[in-house]
Amino acid sequence: MHIEPGVVEGAKIFLSYATAVGAFGLTAKLARDAIRDNGGVTALALRSLLTTALVFCFFEVLPHHPVGVSEVHLILGSTLLLLFGAGAAAIGLAAGLLLQGGLFAQFDLPQYGMNVTTLLLPLWGISLLAKRIVAPGTAYVDLSYKQALALSTAYQGGIVAWVAFWAFYGQGFAGENLAAVASFGLAYMSVILVEPLIDLGVLAAAKALSRFSQGPLFNVRLHHSAA
Secondary structure, three states: OOOOOOOOOHHHHHHHHHHHHHHHHHHHHHHHHHHHHOOHHHHHHHHHHHHHHHHHHHHHOOOEEEEOOEEEEOOOHHHHHHHHOHHHHHHHHHHHHHHHHHHHOHHHHHHHHHHHHHHHHHHHHHHHHHHHHOOOOOOHHHOOHHHHHHHHHHHHHHHHHHHHHHHHHHHOOOHHHHHHHHHHHHHOHHHHHHHHHHHHHHHHHHHHOOOOOOOOOOOHHHOOOOO
16 A cells, blocks of 8 residues: 555645644544553553554565555554554554655655555544444454454555545546556455455454463453443
C-alpha cells in the first residue's frame, strides 16, 4: 500500500499532512482507550514495541510487489488488532512504517502522511466494526471465519479505497491511471482471500497456547469477553 513517489506532488501533498494529523488523533484516542480498558500504560507500551517490530518485519521480510499505483503487502492489520488491541496496532503500524522508511526506504518518507493515513483510518474503522459484529460475550479466539473475513475485507477494502483516493487526487481520472488503480485493487484480492485464514490460524494457536497468550503482551479481549 506504499503510494509510489510522484503520484501526489506539489501543493497537493499538504492534504496528506492534514489527514495524517487526523489519523494520529484517532491513534491517540485508541491508545487512551487501551490504557483505560486494556491493561494500562505498561501493557500498551509492551504491545506497541511488539507491533512495531512485527510491522517492520511485515514490510521488509514478507513478499511485496509493486502493482499499479502502489505495492501489494500482507499487512495483517486485523491480526494485529485481534492479538494486541487497536491502540497498540495503530502505534505499531505508524512507528513500523516510519522505521522502515527511515532505515531502508527514505524515498517513501515524503509519502509518509498518505501511507500512514491509508493504514490507520481503516484500522480505526475495523475497531468499530469489531464492536458491532463480535458479541460482547465472545472472546476473539472464538471468532468465526465469517467474522474474520468481515474484519479483514473491511481493512483491506479501506486500504484499496484510500490508495485509489490518493491516485485520483494526484493524477486524475485518465485511462492509464484508472487502469493502474484497477490493477492494484485486483491484485489486493489475494490478500483479502489469505488474511482471514491467517487470522483464524493465529487465533487457533493462541487458544491452544492460552497459557502463553495471556498477560500484558496480548489483548485482554483475546481470551475474555468484553466488560
